Amino acid sequence: MKKELWRQLIHASGVFIVVLSYFIPPQLLIFLCVAILIFVVMVFRLDHNHNIPLFSTILRVAKRDHDERGFVYFFIGIIITLYFFQFNMGIANAAILILLFGDSASTLIGKRFGKIKLPFQSHKTMEGSLAFLVVGFLVSITQVSILTAFIGTLAGTLTEAYSPIDDNVPIPLVSALFMSIVVYLIG
Template identity: 25%
Template sequence: MFTDNAFVGDLCATVITGAVASSVLRLWEETAKRGIFDQKVNRKLVHISFGLVFMLCWPMYSSGQQGALFAALIPGLNIIKMLLMGLGIWKDEATVKSMSRYGDYRELLKGPLYYVLTISLACTVYWRSSPITIAAVCNLCAGDGVADVIGRKFGSQKLPYNNNKSFAGSVAMFTAGFIASVGYMHYFSSFGYLEESWEMVFGFFVVSLASTIVESHPLSTVLDDNLTVPLATLLVGSFVF
């Protein structure tokens, strides 16, 4: 933002990103409080939007590790928030309702915590020049989030190896994760952070497919798909990119 002073530019970018992220979370807290959406749908709307909107703000930051660390402050603060609320130290009923499946504050120590940890890791370790970052965030946010929403609505036909997952949900996850990945590839490429190619598109195809298979496995139900999907994405992504 300020080419003459990268520190000031990154600081301003962090303030703006924090305001945007807070506005997104505040929106879904209000919808949860007013009961506009079903609680599970509201939770997934948080899941889908936060990481994707956060990535849209990355071009405001400087290149290099300093920009990545400043950007990581946003999910980093949310890690602290999840820990405090999950341990019952910080009370915030609206946040708990918007991010938990059953309204139990202890749920924040699982899925929501894994979620912000993944985004922080992708930001600090890989940053915006790596397709692994794009694949990790897009499959976690768009893929896994849309899968749950579509699966609940149209998932009458279950998978033969997991009655908790449906064909509709899995197709939705692959499609949303893949399309979002290609979209962000083009977005970051337009700023010169990476060079888009058909090989990269194929890599996103493979990673989204692997993430979908892992998400549909019964193990992801036992553990948490906010944990298994990012792990699968990072592992497969390290081979295909």
């Protein structure tokens, strides 16, 4: 569980992207995320054969044995969300926060306290999904209205629970899409 806690803290550290969005334009933020992704991929590959101070330690502490590509999907999800939803940075930021904190909460709470399995999903729990919904909602209301935040977080919760692919890509996209629909319909 300690390893997973470190992983989720690193996951949540992506909040710097939301903070930077207040100071730099979306196009530059997208470029920065692409540059970080390329850097991390290079460090990851170099780490296979060399000890890289600080980075190798972080990778050994936080890397899942069976998943070497999670961080790639994480950045791809954020980059695509920024690209498609830069017209409303409140929505883009809310979707990114839902990914960062909702997904981390669902993993930590689900693994630690999860007892009730979700229907049609043997490796996800009701407790984890509830944690995603509550935490995702709380962080997203810092960016969008209460109704918009709730609908976006609910969509993200269902995506996290039932996505057939790595959830780091579809969570922010689906959340942002549903929030955009709410904003469009309500005006």
